[in-house]
Amino acid sequence: DAKTTQPNSMESNEEEPVHLPCNHSTISGTDYIHWYRQLPSQGPEYVIHGLTSNVNNRMASLAIAEDRKSSTLILHRATLRDAAVYYCILRAHPQGGSEKLVFGKGTKLTVNP
């Protein structure tokens, strides 16, 4: 599996934007970039994913570098509920089946009131 590198931790203030970086210099052409987050004592939840183009959904935006060797998860206005560990994961999307998720250490986001 291609490897991702994320900062161990980041801090933000409430209602400010947060940019969570992820480096994936060995990404292959068929790898999708997925982001999941894990709130304390809970299972992870899907945040967003993308292949080449920037993506937006109700939770966040994903900005993907033109060479796809890095990406940034953007939380437009952080809330206390966004405090979690954020995982950037590369996955292939095989036809007709699922592909396992390999979790790295992720970035622990602290949101200050």
Added chain:
Amino acid sequence: GAVVSQHPSRVICKSGTSVKIECRSLDFQATTMFWYRQFPKQSLMLMATSNEGSKATYEQGVEKDKFLINHASLTLSTLTVTSAHPEDSSFYICSAYDGVSSYNEQFFGPGTRLTVL
């Protein structure tokens, strides 16, 4: 999104006993389920992949005779920790794939915290 439940949410058992954890997909049929283990302040480690009606595929280093996985139906997978010992104390999380989602999203359960005394 799809909902995955786990039961129990917490369990405390004595060393040497076996513990069964259930993972259910509540509103979809899960062709594939995954079991993860997470120790305090660490990331999730995949233990095994189970497909309905077939044997689970275990990750390297995971003892298949100790962690028994059964995926007997499209909505239920079970993980049995046999002869549990204190070092098996961990947070066990399952996830399920519906086989339909266009981007292979996995839906995670809330986790089961196992404490072995």
